[in-house]
Amino acid sequence: xxxxxxxxxxxxxxxxxxxxxxxxxxxRGKLDNKDLQExxxxxxxxxxxxxxxxxxxxxVDGEMYxxxxxxxxxxxMEGFAISGLVRSYGNRYYRKPIAVAPVGRxxxxxxxxxxxxxxxxDKPVKGMLTGPYTMADWSFNEYYPSREAFIIxxxxxxxxxxxxxxxxxxxxxxxxxxxxxxxxxxxxLAARALGIVTKGLRAFTITHVCYGDFASVFDQLIRLPVDMxxxxxxxxxxxxxxxxxxxxxxxxxxMGVVDVHNHVIETVDHVKRGIRLGLEVFPPERLxxxxxxxxxxxxxxxxxxxxxxxxxxxxxxxKELGIE
Amino acid sequence: xxxxxxxxxxxxxVDAQSPNLRSAISRFDSGQITEEELHRIEDEVTKGVIEExxxxxxxxxxxxxxxxxxxxxxxxxxxxxxxxxxxxxxxDTNTYYRQPIAEERLQWQGPISLRDYRxxxxxxxxxxKAVITGPYTLAKLSKGPFYNDFKSLVMSLAxxxxxxxxxxxxxxxxxxxxxxxxxxxxxxxxxxxxxAMNVLIRxxxxxxxxxxYFGDISDLHPGFFELPVxxxxxxxxxxxxxxxxxxxxxxxKELGLGIIDARNTKLETVEKIIEAIxxxxxxxxxxxxxxxxxxxxxxxxxxxxxxxxxxxxxxxARAKELLS
Numbered sequence: 001x002x003x004x005x006x007x008x009x010x011x012x013x014x015x016x017x018x019x020x021x022x023x024x025x026x027x028r029g030k031l032d033n034k035d036l037q038e039x040x041x042x043x044x045x046x047x048x049x050x051x052x053x054x055x056x057x058x059x060v061d062g063e064m065y066x067x068x069x070x071x072x073x074x075x076x077m078e079g080f081a082i083s084g085l086v087r088s089y090g091n092r093y094y095r096k097p098i099a100v101a102p103v104g105r106x107x108x109x110x111x112x113x114x115x116x117x118x119x120x121x122d123k124p125v126k127g128m129l130t131g132p133y134t135m136a137d138w139s140f141n142e143y144y145p146s147r148e149a150f151i152i153x154x155x156x157x158x159x160x161x162x163x164x165x166x167x168x169x170x171x172x173x174x175x176x177x178x179x180x181x182x183x184x185x186x187x188x189l190a191a192r193a194l195g196i197v198t199k200g201l202r203a204f205t206i207t208h209v210c211y212g213d214f215a216s217v218f219d220q221l222i223r224l225p226v227d228m229x230x231x232x233x234x235x236x237x238x239x240x241x242x243x244x245x246x247x248x249x250x251x252x253x254x255m256g257v258v259d260v261h262n263h264v265i266e267t268v269d270h271v272k273r274g275i276r277l278g279l280e281v282f283p284p285e286r287l288x289x290x291x292x293x294x295x296x297x298x299x300x301x302x303x304x305x306x307x308x309x310x311x312x313x314x315x316x317x318x319k320e321l322g323i324e
Numbered sequence: 325x326x327x328x329x330x331x332x333x334x335x336x337x338v339d340a341q342s343p344n345l346r347s348a349i350s351r352f353d354s355g356q357i358t359e360e361e362l363h364r365i366e367d368e369v370t371k372g373v374i375e376e377x378x379x380x381x382x383x384x385x386x387x388x389x390x391x392x393x394x395x396x397x398x399x400x401x402x403x404x405x406x407x408x409x410x411x412x413x414x415x416d417t418n419t420y421y422r423q424p425i426a427e428e429r430l431q432w433q434g435p436i437s438l439r440d441y442r443x444x445x446x447x448x449x450x451x452x453k454a455v456i457t458g459p460y461t462l463a464k465l466s467k468g469p470f471y472n473d474f475k476s477l478v479m480s481l482a483x484x485x486x487x488x489x490x491x492x493x494x495x496x497x498x499x500x501x502x503x504x505x506x507x508x509x510x511x512x513x514x515x516x517x518x519x520a521m522n523v524l525i526r527x528x529x530x531x532x533x534x535x536x537y538f539g540d541i542s543d544l545h546p547g548f549f550e551l552p553v554x555x556x557x558x559x560x561x562x563x564x565x566x567x568x569x570x571x572x573x574x575x576x577k578e579l580g581l582g583i584i585d586a587r588n589t590k591l592e593t594v595e596k597i598i599e600a601i602x603x604x605x606x607x608x609x610x611x612x613x614x615x616x617x618x619x620x621x622x623x624x625x626x627x628x629x630x631x632x633x634x635x636x637x638x639x640x641a642r643a644k645e646l647l648s
Contacts, residue, residue: 083589083625083628084336084338084625084626084627084628085334085336085346085625085626086334086622086623086624086625087334087335087336087419087622088418088419088420089393089394089411089419089420089421089422090393090422091346091349091350091353093336093346096625098589137418138418140588140589140590141588141590142588142589142590179418182413182415182416183416261410261411262410
C-alpha cells in the first residue's frame with residue numbers, strides 16, 4: 001500500500017487565558033519569568049496532548065512562549081534593541097526589533113523548548129525557526145548599510161540555530177518565511193539566504209510562505225532550497241495548485257486545507273475535496289496536510305475543531321484510496 | 325517651503341498618563357465603555373497628536389488619522405454597498421487592512437471625514453490638510469463583484485470621493501490630499517487613473533494634492549506631471565529613481581518631497597536632509613517644496629516619529645537659510 005498524507009500543523013496555537021494574563025502580569029512586573037515559564041510549559045503540554053489525541057503525525061510545540069515570531073528570536077539574539085509599540089492591524093500592536101549592532105547568537109534560542117516539547121511525545125516535533133528574510137524585513141535597521149548585509153548575517157545565525165536543533169535530534173526543521181513573497185525583486189536574495197540556512201542539514205527542511213502574489217515568483221518559489229514547501233491553499237480556493245500542476249520539481253508539499261482567519265469550521269467533505277485536488281498534483285507520499293497557517297488567532301475550540309476536521313478528512317480519504 | 329506630514333501618526337503615546345486608545349478600544353469591544361466615551365478618547369488622542377505636530381514645528385498638519393482603522397476601512401465602511409471583510413497584507417509592509425467588497429452599487433451617503441476635519445481644524449493653529457484614499461487605490465485594494473469590470477468600480481469611487489472632496493472644500497479645507505500608492509504597482513492602468521483623477525477633482529475649489537509612496541513614477545513620466553492637481557507627492561526613500569525625473573518637474577506645480585524614511589527608525593542627519601532639499605531645489609524652487617516623510621508615520625513608534633519630525637523641521641529651516 002502507498003504511504004503518505006501525513007498530518008501536521010504550521011506552528012502557533014491559541015494561548016490560553018491564564019497565559020495571556022500571566023504575560024500581562026510579567027510586563028507589569030507582577031509575576032516573574034520563572035512562574036511564566038511554568039505556565040508556558042503547561043500550555044505546551046496541553047497542545048502536545050491535543051495533537052496526540054487527534055492522531056496527528058508531525059507535531060508542533062504551539063509557540064506558547066513566543067509573542068511574535070520575529071521578536072522572539074531577536075530578543076534572544078545579540079545586536080537587536082526592541083522598539084516602542086507599532087500597530088499591525090486593528091487594535092493589535094507589537095514591539096519591533098531594531099538592528100543596532102552586528103546581529104548574532106551567543107547561545108541556542110529555541111533548542112530547550114524543542115527538547116521539552118519532544119520529551120512529551122514519541123511523535124516527531126518540528127523545530128521552528130523564523131527565516132532570515134522575514135527577520136530582516138520585519139525589523140528596523142539602524143546598523144547595516146544594506147538589506148542584503150543584514151539578511152546574510154541573519155542567515156548565518158539561523159543556520160547555527162538549525163544545526164543546534166539537528167544535533168538535539170530534530171528530524172524536521174521548518175524555517176518560516178512569510179515575508180518572502182512580498183517583494184518579487186528580492187526573491188533571489190531571499191532564496192540565497194535560505195540556502196545558507198539549510199546548507200548541509202540532514203534534517204527534513206520545510207519553509208512556510210504566505211500572503212503573496214505567488215504567480216509572479218513561482219519559478220523561484222518552487223526552487224527554494226528546502227525539501228518541502230508549506231503553502232496555504234484553503235483561503236485561495238486551491239488556486240495555487242494550478243501553478244504547481246506540471247512542475248517537474250521533486251519537492252514535497254504541505255497543503256493548507258482550513259482557513260485560519262475564519263471562525264467557520266469547514267466540513268469534512270469540503271476538506272476532503274481539497275485533499276483530492278492536492279492528490280491530482282502530488283503523490284500521497286509527497287503530500288502533507290495541515291491548516292493554512294498558524295492557528296493562534298482562533299479560539300481554543302475553533303483551533304481544535306479545525307485540526308479535527310483536517311485529521312478526519314485525511315483519515316477518510318486514506319481509507320477510500322487505500323493509503324496507509 | 326512647507327514642513328508637513330503625509331498622513332497618519334502613531335496612535336499610542338509614550339506618556340503612560342495620556343489617554344490610551346488601545347485600552348479604550350479594547351474596553352469598548354468588551355462593553356465596558358460606551359461609543360460616546362470611545363469617541364471622546366479618540367478626540368483627546370487626536371488633540372494630543374495635533375499638539376505634537378505643532379510642537380515639532382510643522383507648517384501644515386493632518387489630524388493623524390487616529391480614527392482610521394486603515395486607509396480603506398475608514399472610507400469604505402461608510403460607503404453604501406461595501407462590506408468589510410478579512411485581513412490582507414498592505415503592500416509590502418508587515419501591516420494588514422480589512423478588505424472591502426462592493427456587493428451592491430456603491431453610493432455616497434453623506435460626508436465621511438468632514439466631522440473629523442472640522443474637529444482638527446477647530447483646535448489647530450496651523451492649516452490642516454484633509455486626506456482621502458484615492459479611488460484607484462481604494463478600488464485596487466477592494467474587490468468589486470457587483471461591477472462588471474475594474475474600470476466601473478474605479479469610476480464609481482471617483483465620483484463618490486469627488487462628492488467627499490467637495491464637502492471638505494465647502495467646509496474650508498485649504499488643501500485636500502488624495503493618496504494613490506497603488507498606481508505605482510499597476511502602471512499599465514495609467515490611462516484609467518488619469519480618467520479617474522479628472523472626475524475626482526471636478527468642481528473641488530481647494531488646492532489639491534496627489535501623494536504616491538512605496539515606489540517610483542518610472543514609466544508614468546511625463547504623464548504623471550500633467551495630472552490635474554496642484555501638489556504632487558513622491559517617495560524618495562523607496563523610490564530613489566524619482567530623483568531622475570525632477571529635471572522635468574512642471575513650474576506650475578508644487579512638490580511633496582518625501583525624504584524622511586517613515587518606515588525605519590534610523591534618524592536622518594540634518595546634513596543629509598539639507599543635501600536632499602538642495603538637490604531638489606535645483607529643479608523646484610524652494611517656495612514650491614513641501615518637505616515631508618516618505619509616507620504616513622504610523623509604521624514607527626511614536627517617539628521615533630516625533631524625533632524625525634523635529635529633525636526634519638530643523639533641517640528645513642537651515643536649508644531655507646542656506647539656499648534662499
